[in-house]
Amino acid sequence: MARVTRTENTTDVTSTAAVDEVAELCQGLLRYDTSxxxxxxxxxxxxxxxxxxxxxxxxxxxxxxVESEPGRASVVVRVxxxxxxxxxxxALLVHGHLDVVPADAGDWQVDPFAGEEADGCLxxxxxxxxKDMDAMMLAVLRDLARSGRRPPRDLVFxxxxxxxxxxxxxxxxxxxxxxxxxxxxxxxxxxxxxYSVTVDGRDGDPVRMxxxxxxxxGIAWLxxxxxxxxxxxxxxxxxxAVTRLAQAVARIGAHEWPIHITPTxxxxxxxxxxxxxxxxxxxxxxxxxSRLGTVARFVGATLRDTTNPTLLKAGYKHNVIPQVAEAFxxxxxxxxxxxxxxxxxxxxxxxxxxxxxxxxxxxxxTTFDGRLVDAMVGALQxxxxxxxxxxxxxxxxxxxxxxxxxxxxxxxxxxLQLPTDLDFAAMFHGVDERVPVEALRFGTRVLDRFLRxx
Numbered sequence: 545m546a547r548v549t550r551t552e553n554t555t556d557v558t559s560t561a562a563v564d565e566v567a568e569l570c571q572g573l574l575r576y577d578t579s580x581x582x583x584x585x586x587x588x589x590x591x592x593x594x595x596x597x598x599x600x601x602x603x604x605x606x607x608x609x610v611e612s613e614p615g616r617a618s619v620v621v622r623v624x625x626x627x628x629x630x631x632x633x634x635a636l637l638v639h640g641h642l643d644v645v646p647a648d649a650g651d652w653q654v655d656p657f658a659g660e661e662a663d664g665c666l667x668x669x670x671x672x673x674x675k676d677m678d679a680m681m682l683a684v685l686r687d688l689a690r691s692g693r694r695p696p697r698d699l700v701f702x703x704x705x706x707x708x709x710x711x712x713x714x715x716x717x718x719x720x721x722x723x724x725x726x727x728x729x730x731x732x733x734x735x736x737x738x739y740s741v742t743v744d745g746r747d748g749d750p751v752r753m754x755x756x757x758x759x760x761x762g763i764a765w766l767x768x769x770x771x772x773x774x775x776x777x778x779x780x781x782x783x784x785a786v787t788r789l790a791q792a793v794a795r796i797g798a799h800e801w802p803i804h805i806t807p808t809x810x811x812x813x814x815x816x817x818x819x820x821x822x823x824x825x826x827x828x829x830x831x832x833x834s835r836l837g838t839v840a841r842f843v844g845a846t847l848r849d850t851t852n853p854t855l856l857k858a859g860y861k862h863n864v865i866p867q868v869a870e871a872f873x874x875x876x877x878x879x880x881x882x883x884x885x886x887x888x889x890x891x892x893x894x895x896x897x898x899x900x901x902x903x904x905x906x907x908x909x910t911t912f913d914g915r916l917v918d919a920m921v922g923a924l925q926x927x928x929x930x931x932x933x934x935x936x937x938x939x940x941x942x943x944x945x946x947x948x949x950x951x952x953x954x955x956x957x958x959x960l961q962l963p964t965d966l967d968f969a970a971m972f973h974g975v976d977e978r979v980p981v982e983a984l985r986f987g988t989r990v991l992d993r994f995l996r997x998x
Contacts (some may be wrong), residue, residue: 545847550962554728558571559684559687559691559711559992561686562683562684562687562919562988562990562992563683563985563988563989564852565683565686565784565984566679566680566683566984566985566987566988567661567679567981567984568677568718569599569682570659570666570671570675570676570678570679570979571659571661571666571678571807572595572596572659573592573595573645573659573666573670573675573678574657574658574659574666574667574669574670574671574675574835575657575658575668575841576591576595576642576657576771577586577657577669578591578592578642578643578644578805578996579643579644579645579646579647579707580643580644580646580707580708581646581671581707582708582709583813585650586646587615587691588615588616588617588705589615589616589618589642589643589705589706589787589903590611590615590616590617590708592617593609593617593618593619593703593705594609594617594980595818596619596642596678596703596800596954597609597619598687599682599686599777600682600685600686603685603686603689603690605621605623605685606621606687607619607620607621608620608621608622608725610647610715610718610722610725610924612705612706612712612713612721613713613785613810616702616706616713616714617642617644617705618666618702618704618705618714618715618717618718619642619649619702619703619717620700620701620702620703620725620726621685621700621701621702622699622700622701622725622801623685623688623689623694623695623698623699623700623701624636624694624696624698624700625694625696625697625698625699625967626694626695626696626697629796630681631793633697633730633731633915634697634728634729634730634731634802635698635699635700635726635727635728635729635730636697636698636699636700636729636730636731636732636767636916636995636998637699637701637702637729637731637732637733637761637947637952638681638700638701638702638732638733638734638995639699639701639702639703639732639733639734639943639947640674640677640678640681640702640703640704640734640735640958641678641703641704641705641706641707641708641711641714641715641735641943642675642678642704642705642932643705643706643707643708643709643714644669644670644673644702644708644829645669645673645708645973646669647975647977649685651975652667652975653667653976654668654976655691655713656668656669656671656977657977658816661820661981664980664981664982665866665978665979665980665981666978666979666981666984667976667977668977668978669977670977671734671971671977671978671979672960672968672971672972672977672978672979673735673971673972673973673977674734674735674736674879674958675798676958676979676983676984676987677734677735677773677958677987678703678990679984680958680959680984680987680988681701681703683780683988684991684992684995685701685989686739687992688995690762690836692711693864694996695995695996695998696755696996696997697720697944697998698728699995700725700726700729702715702718702725702726704943705717707942707943708915709903710763710765710903710905710921711905711934711943711945711946712876712903712943714943714946715943715945715946715947716946717945718965719946719947719949719950723950726950728953729950729952730951730952730953731952731953731954732944732947732952732953732954732955733920733954733955733956733957733958734758734942734943734944734954734955734956734957735942735956735957735959736824736940736942736958736972737749737755737756737936737938737957738754738755738756738757738924738954738956738957738958738959738960738987738990739754739755739777739859739958739959739960739961739968740752740753740754740755740928740931740960740961740962740969741753741754741755741836741837741839741961742964743816743819743820743835743837743963745819745820745821746754746819746820746821750964751930751932751935752819752928752931752961753815753819753931753934754928754931754932754934754959755812755839755933755934755936756917756920756932756933756934756935756936756955756956756957757935757936757937757938757955757956757957758808758885758909758910758911758912758935758936758937758955758956759806759808759846759907759908759909759910759911759935759936759937759938760808760907760908760937760938760939760940760941760942760944760945760956761845761846761849761876761877761879761907761937761938761939761941762876762877762879762881762882762904762905762906762907762941763874763876763903763904763941763945764875764876764877764882764885764886764891764901764903764904765872765874765875765901765903766791766799766872766873766875766899766900766901766902767870767871767872767873767901767902768789768792768870768871768872768873768897768898768900769791769795769845769868769869769897769898769900770785770786770792770868770870770896770897770898771785771790771867771868771896771898772784772785772786772787772788772865772866772867772868772869772896772898773785773865773867774865774866774867775864775866776863776864777796777831777862777863777864777865778863778866779865779866781793781865784865785866785868785869786858786859786869787864787867788869788896789856789858789870789871789897790873791894791969792892792893792894792897793853793856793871793873795892795894796851796853796873796889796892796893797851797852797853797928798922799851799888799892801848801849801850801851802848803826803829803847803848804847804848804849804878805826805847806846806878806879806909806937807909808909808912808935808936808937809838809847809936809937811912811919811935812843812934812935812936812937813832815932815934816832816835816836816934816936817824817832818932819932820832820835821987828841829844829847835955836969838966838967838969838992839968839969840968840969841967841969842938842939843936844878845939846878846936846937846938846939847906848878849875849876849877849878849879849881849884849885849937850872850874850875850876851874851885851889852874852875853871853872853873853874853875853931854872854873854874855871856869856870856871856872857869857870857871858870863994871903875889876938876939876940876941877907879907879908879909880907881907882904882907886899887906887963889948897960905941905945906945906948907944908944908945908948908954910939910953910954910955912935915998916998917955919994919997919998920955920957920994921932921933922993922994922997923990923991923993923994923997924959925990925991926960926990926993927961927986927990927993933987935939938956940972942954942956944956958987958992959986959990959991959994960979960980960983960984960986960987961982961986962980963980963983966980
């Protein structure tokens with residue numbers, strides 16, 4: 545159900561220094577090309593990580609830069625909490641990632657790595673995924689260091705490498721090789737949660753509510769390899785690898801996965817019904833999804849498993865039938881559905897097509913309760929009194945997957961108050977990615993307040 549607890553507005557405790565510099569910090573990060581192509585190429589995160597190190601050294605902190613391999617850099621720093629508050633809880637990890645997906649400058653209105661400000665927004669690859677949250681983290685952390693105040697518990701801030709390729713060279717590497725940097729961490733917050741969506745309420749008036757991420761789907765990036773008989777392109781060939789692959793890809797891409805409502809999604813849908821008065825109908829999910837505007841694409845993908853073909857490879861000359869053809873499929877499975885999805889994909893692929901796991905990672909789901917959740921809800925409602933806060937499931941994945949191997953309970957909480965006309969879902973990995981400056985300032989106030997009460 546929606547959390548609509550009335551919270552005393554204590555805006556005066558929020559620092560203005562962090563709010564004043566967050567846009568400049570975000571622009572600085574956007575100007576580093578940290579494109580991650582997923583194949584080992586690209587500039588890496590090292591230059592951006594060194595920039596972050598300088599920002600933290602400047603305020604007297606002692607961060608550590610670690611590399612999984614040359615150029616693939618993560619930054620971690622610990623801030624000791626008030627001893628009176630650390631006895632009954634572990635450290636909180638506040639984490640982001642420095643890498644971004646590639647951007648084709650020819651498709652954009654602006655240079656995707658110039659960090660331009662226009663129309664009240666900062667434009668650039670990573671503006672919402674996730675250098676906006678990185679900047680908010682740095683703004684609050686720098687202010688914390690300058691003030692000399694101690695948070696109520698130990699805080700660990702981390703900016704990881706390689707999240708956009710599954711975190712193998714970032715969060716997973718840190719968990720495997722530098723676990724000491726995360727000593728004592730029990731809970732974590734990161735990306736794609738705490739943002740607003742405006743819906744029509746029961747009486748027709750707009751209601752702004754916030755989505756707090758408590759679950760995320762699992763990942764299975766698959767490689768399909770079809771085998772056939774090589775030959776001349778002019779001859780009849782009934783054992784054509786390209787044909788076999790195309791048929792397999794078509795079956796997998798067109799497969800209609802059934803709706804399955806997980807506990808988190810059920811709670812989210814009940815909350816939307818409470819706000820809008822519209823009941824969820826499994827036979828017509830668009831009836832309620834249409835109330836959610838652009839984030840319906842996020843939410844709709846959490847009602848079922850998904851399998852999307854994304855890449856095809858075959859052949860080397862127009863008149864040569866190749867012996868092998870390959871395709872890549874991005875599978876996202878709901879909690880508890882990994883075996884079901886894998887078995888179904890193998891069946892759809894059919895004979896003569898091998899299904900290989902290129903990368904996989906787990907699904908996550910936690911409950912919408914506890915002191916940390918109360919602190920997140922309270923921080924949002926202090927800035928936007930009475931706004932409903934709902935748990936939801938993320939259709940993508942985050943570095944919380946790697947951290948769960950340490951028993952860390954992870955949430956998505958990168959707070960933003962968004963204009964109703966901004967297509968937020970389209971910003972992720974999309975063209976002309978941008979974040980409103982006022983949303984950054986709002987998020988910094990919320991994050992600062994949250995870290996004072998967590």
